[in-house]
Amino acid sequence: MHDLPHGDTVTIVRxxxxxxxxxxxxxxxxxxxxxxxxxAIAPRGAAAVSAELTDARDTVITGLTLYAPYGTEIRATDRIRIDGxxxxxxxxPGSFRSPFTGSTGPVVAALELVTG
Structure with missing residues (x-):
């Protein structure tokens, strides 16, 4: 995967x-x-967004999928800044390189934001 010309810029906080x-x-x-x-950033669907009431506060968990250019190093201990x-x-995170053609796909990382 090459950089997406209309893609988003994210910041890895390591x-x-x-x-x-x-x-x-x-x-x-x-x-x-x-x-x-x-x-590229995509929502992970309704299953990745949940809300619950704890200690009289609403907790909302939002899940995203991040697709970063092949070769991007993302660690499990990193945090990713998107829109602040x-x-x-x-x-x-995982990535794929075809053993047949050598073509590469993005680095894919599941992200979670807990608020409330």
Whole structure:
């Protein structure tokens, strides 16, 4: 898959390398931000959107599917910023390269946003 000329640009927010505090404990370093142009974003359907009432608040879970250009490195620990919202990556992203033609498909990642 090549970059989509009318695709969206997303930002991968990746935990930075850990550092040590004054007591020798590992603490997360500042996050790294990686801009990825040419992506497609699709809703995951009604099954990926749910709402429930907890502690007198509505919780809404929204699922998206991200299609990024082949070779994009997306980790399960990354978060993806889309339109100012930070989505969690669910599971491991996957990609496909045909053993017959060598053609490639996108890197596909399931994303989830929990609000409320």
């Amino acid at each position: 935990p930075g390398p850990s550092t040590e505090d004054e007591y020798g404990n590992d603490i997360p370093g500042p996050p790294e931000e990686i801009t990825v142009p040419g992506c 919202q930070l989505y969690e990556v669910e599971g491991l």
